[in-house]
Amino acid sequence: MTVTLSDDARQYIQAFDQLTGITPVDCLVREARLVFVVPVGEMGEAIGPHGETVSEVEAEFGQSVDLVEDAVDAEGFIANCLAPAAVRNITLSEQGGSTVAYAEVPQADRGVAIGADGESIETTRELAARHFDIDDVQLT
Template sequence: MTVTLSDEARQYIQAFDELTGVTPVDCLIRDERIVFLVPAGKMGTAIGPHGETVQQVEERLSESVDLVENADDRAAFVANCLAPAAVRNVTLSEQGGSTVAYVEVPQADRGVAIGAEGESIETARELAARHFDIDDVQLT
């Protein structure tokens, strides 16, 4: 699947790469934050010791930054999108040409999975659609 990036997203990716040595797979630009999709296994490098590297990125971009770790498996990808919520299970259902990911999270983590004003679940939906043609993400 091909992801189309805006010029602004490409500039953010370049700046992130320069500061962290990690080239993001994708970049979503939100009103008050930027979400980078980091290659699998590169999250620690992107965050840096004690979060210092990602803090440098936030300072340079003058934006809040969220990181999501990429995955080859659709269920693992959806779970990563909702981190740090504890995801117990992801079930993918395909009906009528659409795919829905049903995500089981403990009641205590529902707020984390949803995020302030629904930002976390919306980010998960957009990334899942962009990278795995998943039409919706629902919490169970």
């Protein structure tokens, strides 16, 4: 699967790399926030001690920055997208030519998984489609 980046996303990725030394594999540009997908194993470095690195990036860009760690499979990737919500299980299902991921999230974490105004679940859906050809993500 090939991820197509906008010019703005490419510029943000380059700036993120210059600030942190980490090259994100994807960037979603939103009105008030940026979402970077960082390579597997580099999340700690991207966040920095006590969140200092990501805070510096937010200050430089003047907007909120969310980080998602990449994964080798769709299930792991979706769980990473929904973090910090606890994800118990993810099941992929083929339905009428579409692939739907069902993420089992405890009731106490559903609000976190959905996010304010559905922001978290919508970002998860978009990233899952971009990286793993998942047509929809549903919480169970």
